[in-house]
Amino acid sequence: MAALAFSHEGDSSLSAPTHVRINDCNLHVATVNGSGSQTANATLLRAIFQMGVPVSGKNLFPSNIAGLPTWFTIRVNERGHLARTRTNDVLVAMNPETAADDIAAMGPGTVTVVNAGIPLPELPSDRTVHVVPCGKLVEPIVPDAKLRKLVVNMIYVGVVAHLLGIDAEEIDRALGSQLGRKQKALELNRAAVNAGLEYAREHLPPAPVRIERRSLTDGKILIEGNTAAALGALFGGVTFVSWYPITPSSSLAEALQGYLERYRRDPQTGEATYAILQAEDEIAAIGMVLGASWAGARAMTATSGPGFSLMTEFIGYAYYAEIPAVIWDIQRIGPSTGLPTRTSQGDLLSAAFSSHGDTKHVLLFPASVEDCYQYGMQAFDLAERLQTPVLVMSDLDLGMNVSMAEPFAYPEEPWDRGKVLTDEELDRVKTFERYRDVDGDGIPYRTIPGQRHPAAAYFTRGSGHDEQARYTESSETYARVMDRLARKHETARRLAPGPVIDRAPHAAVGLLSFGSTAWAMDEARERLREDGLETSHLLLRAYPFHPDVRAFLASCERVYVVEQNRDAQMAALLRMDMPDLAPRIRSVLHYDGLPIDARSIVERVLHGEREEVVAR
Amino acid sequence: MSTPANKTPSAAPAANRVGLTLADYKGARSTLCPGCGHDAITNSIINAAFELGLEPHRLAKLSGIGCSSKTPAYFMRRSFAFNAVHGRMPSIATGVHIANRDLQLLGISGDGDTASIGIGQFTHLIRRNVPVVYLIENNGVYGLTKGQFSATADFGTKAKVGRTNELMPIDLCALAIELGCGFVARSFSGDPKQLRPLLKAALAHRGTSVVDILSPCVTFNNHEGSTKSYDHVKEHDAPLHDVTFIPPHEPITADYEPGEVRQVTLFDGSRVTLKKLEADYDPHDGMAAMVTLRRAREAGTFVTGLLYVNAQKPAFDREVGMVEAPLASLPLDRVRPPRRVLEEIMEAHRSGAAPR
Known part of the structure; x- marks a missing residue:
């Protein structure tokens, strides 16, 4: 030939x-x-x-x-x-x-x-x-x-x-x-x-x-992040899913649909213990989730950037009216349509402060398929415990590519439905006020529509309201409610998963990663070590930041925040949260739509360290 | 609220079939303009709910944004309520129904909330046939923002400040019929005799029921030259029939001449009798309904009454296939599959697993 x-x-x-x-x-x-x-x-x-x-x-x-x-x-x-x-x-x-x-x-x-x-x-x-x-x-x-x-x-x-x-x-x-x-x-x-x-x-x-035979994958599974997330939702007891097709999140909803159809529908009667709807758009998708969640269902949606932007108004509503919701954002890159099939971690700021007015939300950062599975369950517990939207910030790389993992563990704990008062409990408590901070943690009690007790009903609104959920334009009341919501956000610091820290003794330099960025960290740290730079590492798992995050930053001379966006969004969140430690924060940024690699991290950290020497 | 002081025990207010009085169906004091058509509708809702003997805890009030959407605060204080964002009440309704199919849903919207910002969700609600009574308190203007035209403003109508509307209106009833809605009615806030039985019938229908209620805005759209002023609507109101609502198992007491009355049986066994006025009108004929609406528009009149009904339309929840019990009430063991299911799925993802 x-x-x-x-x-x-x-x-x-x-x-x-x-x-x-x-x-x-x-x-x-x-x-x-x-x-x-x-x-x-x-x-x-x-x-x-x-x-x-x-x-x-x-x-x-x-x-x-x-x-x-x-x-x-x-x-x-x-x-x-x-x-x-x-x-x-x-x-x-x-x-x-x-x-x-x-x-x-x-x-x-x-x-x-x-x-x-x-x-x-x-x-x-x-x-x-x-x-x-x-x-x-x-x-x-x-x-x-x-x-x-x-x-x-x-x-x-x-x-x-x-x-x-x-x-x-x-x-x-x-x-x-x-x-x-x-x-x-x-x-x-x-x-x-x-x-x-x-x-x-x-x-x-x-x-x-x-390639030579080894036994390093024995018993392990290969699974996509979106499939793992769907499994988490399945075992977390999801009862309602509403979604609108968008890459790269569709496969999450579709995997969930498959599992629900198979495992949550009675083969004899055809009756299902769930409902899944393909909405007319993402606004309707989140609206349905809020309606269902308000009425006591475990409801979720999955989307990506453009869809997430559309959900914004309702997300702010859920924050202010205190309605649980689980939203998976499988991030793709770019403003507008961007590159729909490329990965990024570029929705952090728009998610953390999604919607107008003073809003801040709870974010989770799955860094593995196991995390997708676990957060698939935990996000519901957290959303219901805190009565607020929980945004799970996955991405295309994690969601749509297969990864190896140990087989997922069956949940041993029951679910946490948060502070819900039944009719019997309403009989016992003297008064029920929907938005009263009874326990000092900023989290009020709620009742579920359909409860018969005459004191159970309340009026949910996105307009100004007092502790009894009544309409008000009182300045003092508005500020008081907002202060309580801020207190609730503080409570979230300890309820959300804390960081995973690997501290190297005597290391002055720390690396901070989250989400799919974490995959390159072991390799990067190993190469840095070969180049003579010992580093500690913190894997960030949630926002608002756990107190251990602050302690980590305080213990390092410099911390390189490694993230897959142009504007150092996680670094910005850290600086806002800990302005006194802001001078220690450096950035390693990667934003071409391809997953980050260890060499890029090593090069930029070493470059940063050289600059440090020159500056001295 | 306490009962009025002049009531003596001997004159105890009448109780309905569930032992509640009319006062139990009231809400907070309205903050709308005195004389607002919406308050008249609120009154009709209170009376209809009282007379039907609805249990407040089995009903949820839903709304969007606007003057109309404020009104759920003014009736049925013992019912849960969800005052949502602008134009998105239908998605809330869909979610609430899925979580708790035992709840009866009463959605209150306006012409701005429905015909403009909410037109998408409105159409998809009907397309899915989610069981919601969807009331549009239709006055042709944006009241809260002081009198801009809405998408239901009639062609040629004049705004208070003198501008003329140059766009054709969206007829929400025609749209609903086109979309296959199983219950479509139009009424007038100033005609409680017609509105009340229509509201009861809408509440008895299983599926989306749309009731478009002309409800003049006394502040921004009640002037000479407006086609939605109280006087104009009253003058051009063209009722199709006299409407009577008969609850299930109650006999029809009135005597009618043969051919004088049409009877509609609703899902729960209640009936609506429609006594002929000028011409015979068959509310089962959707095509005729569209023609009637179009002719009325051309004549500059408002046909009111039960425009279209199809009590047999398959209900949404049957199509979704949910269990009988509300999804929100299911205990963990019914919604978390057993351990063997996870093991089965893990096995399928293991190395060298058998095909699925």
Whole structure:
């Protein structure tokens, strides 16, 4: 084959490379959206996972159904460093449109598999390029040309399996677990994998990065953050979900819909212990949540930036009228529509102070799929305990990509429905005033519509109200109610999950991360240590900040707040909260829509530290 | 509130079937302008609820923003109320119903709250057929912000400050019928004899019922040249029929000539009799209703009465498929699946798991 002439290989190259890296590599696959590459990539990821080696997959996809370029990156790392990296070891270039750039980005010592027919640029000789005739190989397997397009990607699965040493049996199992029920599809795909594998065995040498069996993933699960969040809501006893489709949050609502349908509907009677509605827009979605929550349901919604903006007025209402609500914001990047399929942590300030007037909200920052599951439950408890919206600030990277985790634990605690007075309790208490701070924690008691007790009813309004929920324009009363709401916010500091702190003895420098940014922190700290900089680390889990956050900042000379937005939004919240400690706060910012990587953090921290020396 | 001082024990106020007096259905004193049509509607609501013997704890009052939306404070003080944000009462109603399907929902809105900012939620409420009595206290102007035209202001009507409305109005009843609403009526705040039975019928309907009530704004829209002034509406009110509401199991006492009366049976067994006035009108005929509304607009009149009814429309909760008990009342063990379910799901996500 003519194309093969470009390949830097001869018979001698079939022997194993001299420097081999084990279980530490990045595989980058460039395909066309809608070409069925998802199954191919998931098969590779799962097979590596089944070999017991920690692995993560990141899907970089366009806002498009079919035709635009898409990339999938698999990181394999037996030390568990699974954040994004900026460089790749192996590239599979299947998309002619992006191939030139994709290939040009590969560095020395890398291996590229390129589909035959894609023109190759001039390349230095220290990059290996294998041209594989995927189309030719799949032709005899799938006679139907239309179907062929969907199976051709399985050729590279076989090729990569050979290059990296992925066990063919595990590839087969992984394929089975994805297509098991579709027998014909399974057979076709299996045949294509084998064709790729055989071709590669015959023509290509193994890559200098290899995968070897370990037992580091035993018993673990692979799951997306949005699916984990849905599971949390399911076991948290959600009774009502209202949502409006928006990337990247739709998969949360859809996963939840699937679970609810399966586990919360009586198969005999068809009766459901939940309701899920696709609203006409996000304003209606949050309105329905507030109505349901007010009337005693555990209600939630999931959205992303633009939808979150639309919910703002109602969120302010819920703050002032004190109605629980759980809102998942699966953050994507940008003002306006921005880049709908890229990740960010850019909604922090707009969430913390969502709506006009003096408002401040409780935010949770899930940093793993376990957190998504746990907060899926805890957010309800917290919202009902505090009678206020709880905003769970996930993001696209966490929500839509799979991560490894220990299997989730069944909740051993009952739910916390907060301060609700039943009719019997109303009989016992002398007076019920909806907005009276009886316990000094700023949290009043509530009753639930439908209660028969003559003292139970109250009037909920977003206009000025007194302790008895009566309309008032009294200045003193308004200020008094607002002061109590501020007191309630103070109470939230200790009710919300506190930070996780890893203190290095004698370290002057602290790093602070939250949400999906946390994934790169272990690796970054390890590299900083190699460069002679010991750091302490704080994983922030909620706003308002727990007192331990203050103590951490006070114990460090400098704290680098690592976040994925342009304007240092978390740093701003920290400075507002602790103005006396503000001079210690530095920022590491990342805001190109791609998940943050350890190298970026290391470079910026080291740069900051150098500046520090110069300043002295 | 205490009973008036001049009442003696011998003249104890009459109690309804649930043992409550008319005073039990009242609320705080109205803060609207004296003579406001909305206060007349409030009165009709109080009387209708008293006469029906509604239990206050089984009803929730909902509203948006505007003069009309303030009125839930002025009736049924023993009922829960949710005065929401502008134009979004329907979404609140939908959520409340889902949480507690036993609650009867009475939504009060205005023409600004419904026909402009809230038109989207209004249409989707009807589309879903959420069981809510949706009253529009319709005066053609924004009262709280001092007299701007609303989207129901008639073409050519004059504002107090002299501007003429150049836009065609949105007819909320025609819109509701078009959307398949199962109960659509129009009435006039100044005609409690018609409004009260219509309110009772709306409360007996299962599904969204829309009652558009012309309710003159005495401060900003009661002048010469306004098509929604009290005098203009009174003069151009064209009732389709005399409306009588008969609760379930109560016999019809009046005698009617054959062909003089149409009877509508509602979901709960209550009936509405419609005594013919000028022409026969069949409220089951949606097409005819649309024609009637269009002709009335062209003639510059307001047809009032039961415009359209379809008591058989499938209820929203049946379509959602919720359990009989209110979702809000379900204990933890009914809403947290057992341990084996989590184990089953975890197994499916484990390495080398079997296909699902």
